[in-house]
Amino acid sequence: MYIAMNRFKANTPRAAEFEQVWRERNSQLAQVPGFVSFKLLRGSDQEGVTLYVSHSTWASEQAFVDWTESEAFRAAHGGARTPQDVLLGPPQFEGFEVVLES
Amino acid sequence: MYIAMNRFKANTPRAAEFEQVWRERNSQLAQVPGFVSFKLLRGSDQEGVTLYVSHSTWASEQAFVDWTESEAFRAAHGGARTPQDVLLGPPQFEGFEVVLES
Numbered sequence: 214m215y216i217a218m219n220r221f222k223a224n225t226p227r228a229a230e231f232e233q234v235w236r237e238r239n240s241q242l243a244q245v246p247g248f249v250s251f252k253l254l255r256g257s258d259q260e261g262v263t264l265y266v267s268h269s270t271w272a273s274e275q276a277f278v279d280w281t282e283s284e285a286f287r288a289a290h291g292g293a294r295t296p297q298d299v300l301l302g303p304p305q306f307e308g309f310e311v312v313l314e315s
Numbered sequence: 316m317y318i319a320m321n322r323f324k325a326n327t328p329r330a331a332e333f334e335q336v337w338r339e340r341n342s343q344l345a346q347v348p349g350f351v352s353f354k355l356l357r358g359s360d361q362e363g364v365t366l367y368v369s370h371s372t373w374a375s376e377q378a379f380v381d382w383t384e385s386e387a388f389r390a391a392h393g394g395a396r397t398p399q400d401v402l403l404g405p406p407q408f409e410g411f412e413v414v415l416e417s
């Protein structure tokens with residue numbers, strides 16, 4: 214299994230707008246081969262900045278890479294955009310292999 | 316749901332030793348109220364440093380906090396230790412509420 218995370222730093226007073234974009238997005242992920250699950254995670258507020266993580270689980274890294282090169286990926290990322298000044302900089306990607314599980 | 320992560324920076328040539336400590340640990344997590352699942356995640360090597368994440372899912376933040384204050388927690392953390400020089404500094408904790416799920 215493989216977990217893909219994007220880390221987003223949001224301006225806390227505008228965090229609700231960030232969540233709204235994710236709530237309204239039409240990702241079509243459920244139809245993607247190898248997709249297991251998706252979660253949006255919210256960390257605690259640190260001096261006006263809230264860390265969010267988009268957290269998706271895949272059968273393999275290859276399944277994730279195939280999705281990023283697919284039409285479904287372009288469709289998921291071509292829709293609603295995050296309003297300006299909600300995020301402090303671009304997201305930071307981190308990908309992980311699952312080494313142990315229980 | 317709540318996800319607790321600890322981020323560890325490991326010296327890549329000694330990463331196998333770090334994984335071995337986790338493989339051999341007796342966490343007893345399965346018996347802890349509110350525990351859902353545990354994963355050890357391994358990121359890619361970046362200039363000799365491998366990011367690991369201990370990733371545990373809980374029914375609620377309170378269930379996680381209760382565990383950290385329990386005898387089971389002390390037992391899980393009192394056993395095998397990571398050999399010296401395997402890690403580059405202490406772990407960094409990050410806790411998250413699950414905002415959306417699909």
